[in-house]
Amino acid sequence: MTEGSISNGNSNGHDNGSASQADPRIVDLIKSANGEMFTSLEYFPPRTEAGVENLYNRMDRMKENLSPLFTDVTWGAGGSTADLSMRLSLRARETGHVANLHLTCTNMEKDGDPIKGVHDALRAAHDGGIRNIVALRGDPPHGQDEWKASEGGFTCALDLVKYITKHYGKSFGIAVAGYPEGHPNAISEVESLNDLSESEKKRCSNFDGKLYVCKDEDYKKEMDYLKEKIDAGSDLIMTQMFFDVEIFIQFVKDCRAFGITCPIIPGLMCINAYPGFKKMAQFCKTRVPKALEETMESLKDDAAAVKSFGVEYGAEVCQALIDFGVDGLHFYTLNLEKVVYGITDKLGITNGLIEKSNENDASSMVAVGSAWARVGDxxxxxxxxxxxxxxxxxxxxxxxxxxxxxxxxxxxxxxxxxxxxxxxxx
Ligand SMILES: Cc1cc2nc3c(=O)[nH]c(=O)nc-3n(C[C@H](O)[C@H](O)[C@H](O)COP(=O)(O)OP(=O)(O)OC[C@H]3O[C@@H](n4cnc5c(N)ncnc54)[C@H](O)[C@@H]3O)c2cc1C
Missing domain, CATH: 2.30.30 (SH3 type barrels.)
Structure with missing residues (x-):
């Protein structure tokens, strides 16, 4: 790491290697960073034990190289990775990361109790010294189009936030998801650009010739609800991925206008490969700026060129976010390192890291329960x-x-x- 403005591992408040001391809350770490910008990283649970071993090595390397302020582990769609997500988070803690465990409300019934799975997961996390949870509703279980609460279970992330706060007070730092373009459920197809307000035009996306947007009245409902999640005890917003920085900036301004004052951390999807980019953008109905779309289409048959472009584009986006004044950069690593290193090199945070990247294990980084099919599914x-x-x-x-x-x-x-x-x- 070069002398940059990014905080290093010693400032994450965690006694490296010590599992006995509970993690600090991320919001407190951000406060004590005093405006010093940070990076943080997200990983998903791989499907095989070999993948898990490889991921341990990658997490160790990336911690050594980037000193992330905190490390997220996702909760597989439909609760499909509960045990492994916990194992990865606890292991992250043991090896000096501040773990940020994602937890969803989907399929959390256990022994006939609709929320026992949540209760047990929070208890295990707390007992293991984890003090940061990303409280999520989750997507509908496979085969279901709409998310439905099980009887007596949580209906949304807000319920989970309330539950954590009620049972653990301020013991856990709680992050919630924020959607700069609106949650996909609140995004609908529209006939023509002419029907849209100026703010809707800036938010709308276009797939296969069809226009989609979160209409202003729905966007307002999203904001009101996000504010409820914060007021219920969350202290951090982590955003859905976006490719248009202006949308993130507008989202932050809108949050502030709605009285949301907590840190808002931009979630940065690394562009590693064309199919993943395309599927994820479509799944989340993310706005893809025309220039980005054209470049990706022109490079789609050249995997190496897509990765190089992923670095260029990612660095551009991050620089714009830094100029805007974000607290930190949160990378959805997809369990890979090359593009992240390329971006931090370009930003001058690190020096020559991309040369040291090793993705020979990439084929083992296959998710359990990913939202779209992967090889082996x-x-x-x-x-x-x-x-x-x-x-x-x-x-x-x-x-x-x-x-x-x-x-x-x-x-x-x-x-x-x-x-x-x-x-x-x-
Ligand atoms: C940073 C981040 C991390 C994620 N990590 C994971 C993960 O690890 N595992 C996983 O499976 N998924 C993950 N997801 C995806 C997430 O689970 C889905 O997007 C899911 O569909 C919604 O979850 P949520 O917590 O945003 O839901 P909620 O906050 O409950 O909101 C979902 C939608 O319902 C609306 N809504 C809900 N309740 C109300 C209400 N009372 N009043 C008005 N509107 C309401 C909201 O406005 C929103 O449109 C992540 C998403 C993000 C942005």
Whole structure:
């Protein structure tokens, strides 16, 4: 690390290697950083033990190289990684990270109690010295379009925030999700740009010739609800990914106008590969600026060029955020390091780290319960069931069929577009 304005590991308040001392709360760390900017990193639980081992090594390396202020571990979609997320977070703590454990309300019933899973997870986290939780509702379990609360369970992240505050007071620092473009549920298709207000025009996204936007009245509801989450005891907002910095800046201004005063940390999705970029943008209905879209389309068949561009673009976005005055930069690493290092090198935070990056283990970084299919996933389509063996740069997913339901389709594989299959969590 060069002499930069980014805080180093010693300032994260954690006695490296000591598991006995509980973590500090992130909001307190940010306060004591006194405006010194930080980086933080997010990882997801890999599907295999080999992937987990590789991730341990990556987390150790990235901690050594970047001294993140805190380290997030996601909670697999539908609660699919509860035990592993906890294990990774506890191990992160043992190795000197300040762990920020994500926790969702989806599928948390246990022994007939709709919230026992949440109760147990919070207890285990607390007993293990974890003091930071990202309180989330979660996405609907697989096969369900709408999120439905189980009877007597939490209905939204606000309920979870209230529960944590009620049972743990200020013992946990609580972060909640913020959506600069509106949550996807609050984004709807619109006919024409002419129908939109000036602020809607700046927020709208365009996929396959269709326009989507969180209308002003829905955006206001999102803001009111976000304020409720903060007022209920959260002390930090971490944002959904965005590719248009102006949208983040407007979101921060809007939060302030709505009386939300806590730190707002920008979530930065690293552009590592074209298919992931495309799928994630579509899944979250993220606005993709025209120039970004054109460049990504022109590079989509060249994986190395996409990564290099990911560095260029990421650094541009981060510089604009630094100029705006963010407290820190939170990287969704996707369990990889090259693009993150490239960005911090370009920003002058680190020097020559990208040369040292090693992503030979990339194929083991496959998520459990990711929102979209990856190689190795079992998926179901109208023809039957099979396993994803390849995802091509144009988004075509190759599925090796194991069980056909349509007699005329007795071919070994199917070539599907996203939307033509559903992932099975088995
Ligand atoms: C930083 C970040 C980290 C994430 N990490 C994970 C993860 O680890 N695992 C995972 O599975 N998913 C994760 N997600 C995705 C998240 O679970 C989904 O986006 C989910 O659909 C919503 O979760 P939430 O906590 O934002 O929900 P909520 O805060 O409950 O909000 C969901 C939607 O419902 C509306 N809403 C809910 N309750 C009310 C109410 N009472 N009044 C008005 N409106 C209401 C909100 O305005 C919003 O539109 C993450 C998202 C972000 C931004």
């Amino acid at each position: 079992i998926v179901k389509c109208t023809y039957g069931t099979g396993m994803v063996t390849e995802i091509r740069t144009d988004g075509v997913t190759v599925v090796e069929m194991t069980k056909w339901v349509l007699a005329y389709g007795q071919k070994p594989r199917a070539y599907l577009q996203s939307g033509q299959f559903k992932k099975l969590f088995v």
